Amino acid sequence: MSQSETTKPETHESGSQQLLKFVVELGPLVVFFLTNARAGIFWGTGLFIVATLISLIASRVLFGRVPIMPLVSAFVVVIFGSLTLFLQDELFIKLKPTIVNSIFAAVLFGGLAMGKSLLSYLFGDVFALTEEGWRKLTFRWACFFVFLALLNEVAWRFLTTDQWVSFKVFGIMPITMVFAISQVGLLQRHALDKTGGA
Structure with a gap:
């Protein structure tokens, strides 16, 4: 009983943290879009770098750590x-999203090849899933990252720079x-039963 009581506050806290993380991580993209619209891609890129570094510092200050995915993206x-x-x-x-998404896909597929569902290490404190659930979720996200990489390759080739920036932010x-x-x-099908035990 006391176990289920301690589980609930953690879930609420991590939920609010996820929302705050979303706002912190979205900030650099908004800066990139607005600056590009007013001053062009090179000013936009410069301030994008600055805003991304500030976002990492904010993550460290607010959450006590820097999540691995934003860290790779920032690099x-x-x-x-x-x-x-x-x-x-x-x-x-323009190649940055292709590189980042390809890295994420390669890491997740590599983990699966070694019998490890790496998303469980990243989000194990947010979701409680069976091993099969983590495996399926990891595979789906790896495929999705491949899709995003390919989508960016198509986008930057066929869109103007301003259109590409808008697509990156709003698409x-x-x-x-x-x-x-x-x-x-x-997530629901493979959720572990926290209340009972079986």
Whole structure:
């Protein structure tokens, strides 16, 4: 009984933290979009780098740690954003989503190949799933990251720079949210029973 009582506050706390994390991680994209609209891709990229680093600091201060996915994304933003500015070539910042999503997909697929569902290490404190559930969820997200990488490759080739920035901010985020919501059924089917025991 006391176990189920302690479980509930944790769930509520992690839920509010997830919302705050979403706001912190969305900030750099909003800065990128607004600056690009007013001053162009190079100013947008410069402030995107700064905003991304501030976002990491905010995560550290607010949550006591920096999540691995934003950390990897920030690393690629700094590298490819810097190349964009130094070489004055917008191609590098356009390749960033392809590189990041490809890395995530490769890591998740690699973990599965070694018999590990790596999402359980990232979100085990938020969801309680069976091993099969974590395996399926990890596989689906790995496939989704491949889809996002391919989608970005198509987008930057066929859209103007301004259209690509808008798509990155207002297209990718809703697509990701729709995909995440579509996994609720899997989460429910493979949820561990916290109340009883079997």
